[in-house]
Amino acid sequence: MARHASPLQSLLVDDRFDGDVYPNEPMSRHTTYRIGGPARFFVRANSIGALCSLVDVCADGNVPWVVVGRGSNVLVADEGFGGVAIALGRDFRTSRFEDGRFMVGAGATLSSVVQDAFRRNLGGFEFAxxxxxxxxxxxxxxxxSRDEWIGERVVTVTTYRPGRGLLRRRGSELSWGYRESSFSPDEVILECELSAEAADPFKVRDKMEENLARRQQTQPLSLPTCGSVFKNPDGASVGKLVEELGLKGTCVGGARVSDVHGNFIVNAGAATAADVRALMEHVRRCVAATFGIDLVPEVRMVGFGADAPRAAAADAPVHGAHGAVGEHHG
Incomplete structure (x- = not known):
């Protein structure tokens, strides 16, 4: 080890560190958008000890860090991320069922819980x-959805926060809102208990098939996306607002507003993060100018400045389905 290695570097090269370390790892490999420059370090922490040590070292050294999960709600800057991108590995991917509850690690996929509940003739997760x-x-x-959400199923949740340590709370002690919760930004979710109840397996299957069919019909699942780009405003649908403005098919570079759903921006081929940001800003301005609604991004921005949700490339040409379009004022 070099004499002047930082505490972070010393931790990551320590043979006792229970994790997988990838320096200068392209984040395009770890986001569903398939977009993003290199993270200074991409680290898969495989145990609670490794995760806590890593987060503490980053916090003590003022090194930016972010937990990215499977990267399904993330847009990483083309320049990359100058900190540590963390994924939850081995010990966080466990799931078991005891006493009517699922005990699930935060790194487990939500889809695995949905399928396990179905196999056990349990209801409550069909929406997911x-x-x-x-x-x-x-x-x-x-x-x-607007009617059902995961927070309703949380019995307890265990988190870790640098400087505060481990914390276990009941789900009722947390606030659950539309596309948001009351977890602190520097709080890492480790595991949770989720409630379930016995249900008619045929009704569960029918509801799952109905929800899946609706998702397949209304979402662009064949192209890389981050999911919904903006939160739906009260009493309105972003998809419908975008459709009313005729913005479906609008492009910036390789980014395009989906022809299937107006609240999805797809990577139609070699899209950059700058393309996506510029297109987001174009949609936001059009909606604000016509409807007076200021859209709030749902996608998390990583590697950008604090003004990332508002910023856009000034010289990025915006194109509609049939040619260039300017600012839309209705």
Whole structure:
């Protein structure tokens, strides 16, 4: 080890560190958008000890860090991320069922819980069928529909926060809102208990098939996306607003507003993060100008400045389905 190695570097090269370390790892390999420059370090922490040590070292050294899960709700800058991108590995991917509850690690996929519940003739998770991402990510954004969401199923959740340590809370002690929860930004979700109840397996199957069919019909599943780009405003649908403005098919570079759903921006081929940001800003401006609604991004921005949701490339040409378009004012 070099004499002047930082505490972070010393930790990551220590043979006792229970994790997989990838320096200068392209984040395009770890996001569903298939977009993103290199992270200074991409680290898969395989145990609670390794995760806590890593987060503590980053916090003490003012090194930026982020837990990315499976990268299904993330846009990483083309320049990359100058900190540590963390994925939850081995010990966080466990799931077991005891006493009517699922005990699930935050790194487990939500889809695995949905399927396990179905095999056990249990209901309560049908709304999440086909949802990408990890349980931890689903909890942080309170994944679900307008009528059902994962927060309703949380019995307890265990987290770690640098300087505060481990914390276990009941689900009722947390706030659950539309696409949001009350977890602190520097709080890492480790595991949770989720409630389930016995249900008619035929009704569960029918509801799952109905929800999955709706998802397949209304979402662009054949192209890389981050999921919904903006949160739906109260009493309105972003997809419908975008469709009313005729913005479906609008492009910036390789990024395109989906022809299937107006609240999805797809990577139609070699899209950059700058393309996606510029297209997001174009949609936001059009909606604000016509409807007076300021859209709030649902996708997390990693590696950008604090103004990332508002910024856009000034010289990025915007194209509609049949040619260039300017600012839309209705």
């Amino acid at each position: 069928v086909g949802t990408p991402g990890t349980v931890g990510g689903a909890l942080r954004m309170n994944a679900g």
